[in-house]
Amino acid sequence: MSQLSYREAVNGALIQEMERDDRVFVYGCDVADHKRIYGSTTDLVERFGPERCFSTPISEDAMTGMGLGAAISGLRPIHVHIRVDFLLLAMNQLANMISTARYMSGGDLSVPMVIRAVVGRGWGQSAQHSKSLHSVFAHLPGIRVVAPTTPNDVKGLMSAAIRDDNPVVMLEHRWLYDTVGEVDEGDAVVPLGKARVVRAGTDLTIVATSWMVVEALRAADLLAERGVSVEVIDPRTLAPLDEESIVASVQKTRHCIVADNDWSFCGFGAEVAAMVSERCFGQLGAAVSRVGWAFVPCPTTRCLENEFYPNANDLVRAAERSLGLDAMDLSGFDFYTYENRFKGPF
Amino acid sequence: MTARAQALTLYESLLLIRRAEEKIQAHYAEDDMKTPVHLYIGQEAVAAGVVNGLDPADPIVGTYRSHGIYLARTDDPEGFFAELYGRVGGPAKGKAGSMHMARPQDGLFLTSAVVATTIPVALGLAFTQQYRKTGRSVAAFFGDGAMDEGVFWESLNFACLKRLPVLFVCEDNGLAIHTPSVARRGYKSVADAVGGFDCHFVESESTDPAEISDLTRDALARQREDGRPVFMRLRCYRYVEHVGPREDRDFHLGYRREEEFEYWRARDPVRCQRERLIKLGVPEAEVAALETKIDERLSRCVAEAQKAPFPEPEELHRDVLA
Numbered sequence: 001m002s003q004l005s006y007r008e009a010v011n012g013a014l015i016q017e018m019e020r021d022d023r024v025f026v027y028g029c030d031v032a033d034h035k036r037i038y039g040s041t042t043d044l045v046e047r048f049g050p051e052r053c054f055s056t057p058i059s060e061d062a063m064t065g066m067g068l069g070a071a072i073s074g075l076r077p078i079h080v081h082i083r084v085d086f087l088l089l090a091m092n093q094l095a096n097m098i099s100t101a102r103y104m105s106g107g108d109l110s111v112p113m114v115i116r117a118v119v120g121r122g123w124g125q126s127a128q129h130s131k132s133l134h135s136v137f138a139h140l141p142g143i144r145v146v147a148p149t150t151p152n153d154v155k156g157l158m159s160a161a162i163r164d165d166n167p168v169v170m171l172e173h174r175w176l177y178d179t180v181g182e183v184d185e186g187d188a189v190v191p192l193g194k195a196r197v198v199r200a201g202t203d204l205t206i207v208a209t210s211w212m213v214v215e216a217l218r219a220a221d222l223l224a225e226r227g228v229s230v231e232v233i234d235p236r237t238l239a240p241l242d243e244e245s246i247v248a249s250v251q252k253t254r255h256c257i258v259a260d261n262d263w264s265f266c267g268f269g270a271e272v273a274a275m276v277s278e279r280c281f282g283q284l285g286a287a288v289s290r291v292g293w294a295f296v297p298c299p300t301t302r303c304l305e306n307e308f309y310p311n312a313n314d315l316v317r318a319a320e321r322s323l324g325l326d327a328m329d330l331s332g333f334d335f336y337t338y339e340n341r342f343k344g345p346f
Numbered sequence: 347m348t349a350r351a352q353a354l355t356l357y358e359s360l361l362l363i364r365r366a367e368e369k370i371q372a373h374y375a376e377d378d379m380k381t382p383v384h385l386y387i388g389q390e391a392v393a394a395g396v397v398n399g400l401d402p403a404d405p406i407v408g409t410y411r412s413h414g415i416y417l418a419r420t421d422d423p424e425g426f427f428a429e430l431y432g433r434v435g436g437p438a439k440g441k442a443g444s445m446h447m448a449r450p451q452d453g454l455f456l457t458s459a460v461v462a463t464t465i466p467v468a469l470g471l472a473f474t475q476q477y478r479k480t481g482r483s484v485a486a487f488f489g490d491g492a493m494d495e496g497v498f499w500e501s502l503n504f505a506c507l508k509r510l511p512v513l514f515v516c517e518d519n520g521l522a523i524h525t526p527s528v529a530r531r532g533y534k535s536v537a538d539a540v541g542g543f544d545c546h547f548v549e550s551e552s553t554d555p556a557e558i559s560d561l562t563r564d565a566l567a568r569q570r571e572d573g574r575p576v577f578m579r580l581r582c583y584r585y586v587e588h589v590g591p592r593e594d595r596d597f598h599l600g601y602r603r604e605e606e607f608e609y610w611r612a613r614d615p616v617r618c619q620r621e622r623l624i625k626l627g628v629p630e631a632e633v634a635a636l637e638t639k640i641d642e643r644l645s646r647c648v649a650e651a652q653k654a655p656f657p658e659p660e661e662l663h664r665d666v667l668a
C-alpha cells in the first residue's frame with residue numbers, strides 16, 4: 001500500500017500499462033505539454049517517446065475516429081480530453097462508429113480504446129466546462145462507462161479499462177484530483193462492472209456517483225450523529241451496472257437515494273430508481289428518490305453555482321424525507337470545504 | 347473623422363481594454379472574480395481595429411478570449427465588471443462570466459468556450475443579413491487553434507459557396523494553450539490553405555489599430571462588391587498565460603521564445619498608439635487626461651461591482667427557455 005493522489009494514481013496506471021503492453025499509446029490535446037493534463041500524463045513522453053504520447057491538433061472528431069482505426073487494427077489507444085464537454089464534438093464517432101463496430105461486424109472487430117475525460121466544477125466553470133454526461137454515454141449500447149472516485153479505484157479501473165477489449169469512457173472529476181488515499185501495490189486491477197460498498201450501514205442506501213460519493217459520506221457522518229446508519233454505494237462502473245450490489249443493500253435498508261453528479265431528468269438516477277423499484281418493490285419503505293443538479297445550464301456566479309449543485313445538506317434532507325424524520329439542525333456545518341482548494345485555472 | 351480624432355478614438359479603445367484587464371490582474375488574487383480569465387493583453391489592436399472598421403450594427407461572435415471585442419463594441423465596462431464579479435448588473439446577470447461575455451443588444455451575439463463553436467453561428471447570422479438584405483456583414487473572431495477543427499473548414503466552405511457576408515477574423519497568436527501552431531498544422535501556410543477557397547484573403551501582423559481598421563473596411567468593401575466572404579489572418583501576441591492573470595515568461599518550457607516576446611513587446615499596440623498621438627501633435631496633457639478619465643472610470647466600475655448585489659436564488663431557474 002502507498003499513499004497517492006488521484007492524479008498520481010491515474011499517472012501510475014498509465015505508466016504501468018504502457019510498460020506492460022507496447023500497443024498502448026496516449027494522445028489528445030495537450031497531453032504532452034508541460035502541464036500534462038493536471039499531471040496525469042507526466043513522464044509518458046520521457047519514458048515512452050513521442051510515438052506513444054503526443055499532443056494533437058484541436059480536432060476531437062477526427063482524433064476519435066483515428067482511435068477507432070488504431071484500435072481495430074491492433075493498437076490500444078487512450079484518447080484524453082481535459083473536459084468531457086469537448087467529447088461532444090466526437091459524438092458521431094462514439095455513437096455511430098465506436099459503439100457499433102463490434103456488433104455490426106458480427107463480432108469480427110473489437111475496439112480496445114479508452115477515452116479519458118475530466119469533469120469540471122466550480123470557480124465559474126460555467127455551462128460548457130462542467131457537464132458530466134455519463135448518462136449520455138451509458139445510454140449507448142456497446143460502451144462501458146466508468147467514474148472512479150478514489151485513487152485506488154482510478155488506478156485499478158484504469159488498468160482494467162486499458163486491458164479490456166471494449167471501448168471504455170473513463171470520467172475523472174476535477175475535484176477528485178487532489179484527494180489522497182491508499183493505493184494497492186503492483187498491478188492490482190479493479191474489475192469493471194463491480195460496485196463498492198464505501199461505507200456499511202443498515203437504515204438507508206445512498207447510491208452515489210463521482211463527486212457525490214464525497215457528499216454522501218459527509219451526509220452519512222451527519223446522519224450518524226442522530227443515529228441513522230447510512231450505507232454508501234459507489235457503482236464505480238455505471239455501464240454495465242452492478243445491480244446485485246445495489247439490490248442487496250436496498251433489501252437490507254429498505255430505503256434508497258440516488259445521489260448523481262448530473263441532472264436527474266432522464267439520467268442515471270432514473271435508471272437506478274427504476275431498477276430498484278422493479279427488484280425491491282415489496283421491500284421498499286419509501287419511494288426511491290433522486291438528488292441531482294438543478295435542471296438548468298450551470299451558471300457562473302458562485303451564489304448560483306452553490307444553488308445549482310446539491311451537497312451533503314440536500315442528502316441529509318432527502319434521507320430525512322425517506323425515513324420520515326424531522327429535519328436536524330445543520331446550521332453549524334460548512335458544506336463547501338473542498339471548493340477552497342480549487343481556484344482554477346480551469 | 348480626422349486622423350487625429352480617429353487616433354484618439356482608437357487609443358481610447360485600446361487603453362480601455364488594456365487597463366480593464368490590468369484591473370483584473372490587480373484584483374484577481376482577492377478571489378472575488380470567480381471566473382477563469384483568458385486575457386487579451388498584447389492582442390488589443392485586433393479587437394480595437396476590426397471593431398472600429400465594422401459598422402456598429404454588424405453582428406459579432408467570439409470566443410472565451412473576448413474581453414477585447416466586448417469593450418471595443420459595447421463601451422460597457424460597468425456591465426463587464428459586474429459580470430466578472432458575478433453580480434446581477436452584468437449582461438448575463440453573472441451567469442456567463444468571463445468566458446461567455448456577450449451583449450446581443452450591441453450586436454455581440456455570442457461567445458463560446460468550446461473552440462470554433464461560434465464560427466458556424468456566424469454563418470447563420472450572415473444568412474439572416476443576406477435573407478433580409480440588411481447590407482450588414484458578420485465578424486467571427488476565433489483563435490488559430492480553431493482552424494484545427496473541421497467545423498472551421500466546413501464553415502469557410504459554406505460561406506464561400508453561398509457568398510455569405512462573413513468576415514472570418516483569425517486572431518493568430520501562434521499558440522493553442524501551450525502548443526505552437528507549427529505543431530498542429532499539416533498545411534504549408536494559412537495563405538496556402540485558405541487560398542484555395544473562393545474568398546478574399548487578408549494577412550497582417552500590424553499592431554496599429556488604424557491599419558487593421560483600414561484593412562477591415564477595405565475587405566468589407568470588396569466583400570460587398572462581389573459577395574465573397576473575407577478571411578483575415580491577424581497575427582498578434584498575448585503576453586499573459588493562456589488562462590489566469592500572470593504574464594507568461596515561461597521561456598524555459600520551450601513553447602514560446604523570449605526574442606519573439608520582445609519583438610512583439612517592442613511593437614506594443616498601446617504604447618505605439620500613444621507615441622502616434624504625440625507625433626500627431628496631441629498635447630501630452632490631453633493624452634494624460636484621457637488616461638486618467640479611463641482609469642477613474644474603471645476604478646469606479648470595479649468598486650461598484652464589488653459592492654453590487656448578487657442575483658437572487660430564483661435567478662437560477664430563470665431564462666432556461668423562452
Ligand SMILES: Cc1ncc(C[n+]2csc(CCOP(=O)(O)OP(=O)(O)O)c2C)c(N)n1
Nearest residue numbers: 086411459460461489490491492521522523
Ligand atoms: C473543442 C474544444 N477542444 C479543446 C478545448 C480546450 N482549449 C481551450 S482553449 C484551447 C486553445 C485554443 O487556441 P486558439 O483557438 O488559438 O485561441 P487562443 O486561446 O490562442 O486565443 C483549447 C485547446 C476547448 N475549449 N474546446
Ligand SMILES: [Mg+2]
Nearest residue numbers: 489490519521
Ligand atoms: Mg491561439
